[in-house]
Amino acid sequence: xxxxxxxxVALMLADPAVAEAAALPPVAPAAPVSVAQEPLFADxxxxxxxxxxxxxxxxxxxxxxxxxxxxxxxxAAFKTQATDLAQRDMQGHLxxxxxxxxxxxxxxxxxxxxxxxxxxxxxxxxPDAAARKLALDELSYLLNDNVEVxxxxxxxxx
Numbered sequence: 001x002x003x004x005x006x007x008x009v010a011l012m013l014a015d016p017a018v019a020e021a022a023a024l025p026p027v028a029p030a031a032p033v034s035v036a037q038e039p040l041f042a043d044x045x046x047x048x049x050x051x052x053x054x055x056x057x058x059x060x061x062x063x064x065x066x067x068x069x070x071x072x073x074x075x076a077a078f079k080t081q082a083t084d085l086a087q088r089d090m091q092g093h094l095x096x097x098x099x100x101x102x103x104x105x106x107x108x109x110x111x112x113x114x115x116x117x118x119x120x121x122x123x124x125x126x127p128d129a130a131a132r133k134l135a136l137d138e139l140s141y142l143l144n145d146n147v148e149v150x151x152x153x154x155x156x157x158x
Contacts, residue, residue, distance in 0.1 A: 035105070036151045040092055044109075045147050047085050052143035054078055059136045065129045082120050089113035089146065108149045115142055 035041045058064045069075055090113040096106035119139040126132035 034154050035092075035096070040088070040095065041150050044085070044088055044092060045150050047081065047088070048143045048146035051078065051081060051085060052140055052147070055136055055140045055143065059133060059140065062129075064123065064132055064136060070124055079120060082116055085146075086113045086116040089116070103154065105149055105154070108145075112142060112146050112149075 036045065063069060089109045093106055093110040093113060096103070096109070116139075119135065119142050122135040123132060123139060126135045
């Protein structure tokens with residue numbers, strides 16, 4: 001018998017609490033908490049999903065290629081909503097930063113808040129239909145990413 005086993009047996013015989021503790025499953029570290037149900041983050045998901053649907057509709061219909069599209073009321077409303085979403089994503093970043101969280105979501109929200117205006121501008125300045133389709137596709141992907149990073153279950157630190 002090795003010394004370690006002999007010591008373990010001696011401890012179990014000396015203190016019954018050791019045996020009880022050994023029989024319990026290991027305590028899992030606290031799992032990260034999802035923010036998806038919090039009002040601000042749920043709102044981000046809803047707004048981003050709605051804007052993605054609009055962008056996907058433009059891609060399917062080719063509406064963004066029509067003359068006067070970027071001066072129309074529908075695009076102006078979309079741009080306002082996209083700007084508002086970017087600001088709210090930054091609020092989410094700041095809230096997570098204030099909480100002292102050290103997870104990827106905090107950084108991703110900041111990146112998305114900075115990327116939304118860039119992607120919207122890329123749609124506006126696309127020189128032709130093919131470039132505009134690519135810009136719309138990238139904007140749609142970014143908006144979808146905004147939803148998925150919030151709704152994905154958080155993972156424990158590696």
